[in-house]
Amino acid sequence: MSESRTHTLFSFGTLRDERVQTALFGRAVPTSPASLAGYTTRPLKITDPAVIAASGLDVHLILERKLGASVEGAVLHLTDRELAAADAYEVDDYTRRRVVLSSGATTWAYLDAKPLRPAERIVVVGDSIAYGRCDPRGGWSGHLAAAHIAGNEAERRLFNLAVPGSTLADVAEQTPALLAARRPDTLLVAAGINDSAVPAAGTTAQADADPAADADPAADSDSDSDSDSDSDSDGTVDFARLTGCLDALAATALGHNARLVVAGPSWLDEDRTRDYEGLRFTRARALALRATLRAWCEANHIDFLDLWEPLRERTELLVDGLHPSAEGHLALYEHLDALGR
Known part of the structure; x- marks a missing residue:
């Protein structure tokens, strides 16, 4: 006992x-x-x-x-x-x-319980989707910044420090040096989809097994009927490395007395991302990434904001199958706003 x-x-x-x-x-x-x-x-x-x-x-x-x-x-x-x-x-x-x-x-x-509602100073870190690529208005983060600052222009701030192409390892390495000057109380991490990519030629990716693969096989069964179609040919995501990066980001946030918030990946159109700048993105791997992020957040009492549903099956809101259009970013912002604020 x-x-x-x-x-x-x-x-x-x-x-x-x-x-x-x-x-x-x-x-x-x-x-x-x-x-x-x-x-x-x-x-x-x-x-x-x-x-x-x-x-x-x-x-x-x-x-x-x-x-x-x-x-x-x-x-x-x-x-x-x-x-x-x-x-x-x-x-x-x-x-x-x-x-x-x-x-x-x-x-x-x-x-x-809504992690962005009590925030005053928010730092956003992540990849090209968090950066706002394909939207001249700054993407979902730009919409969030406008709404957040409008609530109290004198005191509220949002700093978008996302860098296109970033992986979670990049974010974990680069973020600590960026926070002191911004004095954040909330660290919003929206990165990871690049960690799910594999070479388009089909080269075997990371060899580590997926520790979450058997945790809840039905958890995302209703999200995409063909979500498992490419799981074997895509290789495996290095989940141990990803959770190590998340552990480091949690420690970084806590070191600044900031609340860590993790935003999961958004839906992608697999038919249009099979060879994206030499990389391949599939729903199976994106869903595996989503499940891992959510499981880590639940286990560590960290806020998880799921961005999968707003774009699901709405391929017209994606410019290239991966990056949201301006309308797609607005849909992501409205969903994130409802979850977080």
Whole structure:
């Protein structure tokens, strides 16, 4: 029988109340004062009767990013069971993510479930699709920047640092040096489709096996009926390397007290991408990449924004089978906006 681990959880609201702790955990848990830098709070209307009954309040607080601000609270020391009870107590508007306290220690905290909604300063890194290729208005990132900054022009920023042709390895290597000057609170990583490419001549790609291949074979069965048609001839994606890159990006983001958000690949028209500048892109490999990104995010409590569906079977929104047109970028932005903000 395995021993329960001890977890630390930053609370700035009702979880500090001993009555709430006793109702949830059966005891008042050990706590210590703490401060969370780079955040402020805003009110959130609660409608869940059980949460209202436990806290005695129908308005709770939720964290929002603000450069130079801080939130005072406490760190709770919880067992596995108690952390699960805290997760169940929080309504769907909240999600548990890692944060850095003013002391430099890392801990769990409940943040806004829509990761871009509380952001103030966003850095976008990725490939040509994140860069906005084929759209003179800057692609989906340009639309996101306009909407984000319009909400508070004096304080909000979005920096698009995407580089066409980038792989996740490129992004993981280049990003650390780019962040300090931008002071981001959110790092949006939209890269990886280049990691799924193989030489068009059919040369065998990376030889590492796909650790996610058998994890959930039906997970994407409804996305494309022919999604497995090229899985053997395409070789395999080096998933171990990809997850290593994601681990590095997560550490980089946390080092800047920034929230990591990963955007998955968008749908591609395989019939038009069989020989793209000497590379071959297929739906089977893109779907395998998508599944790996999503699984890694779920396992590591990282936000995943799925961009597959907006362009699915809408080949008219793709310029070359891979890059969205201006209309395609708008469709991606509207979908991402609904998921993230």
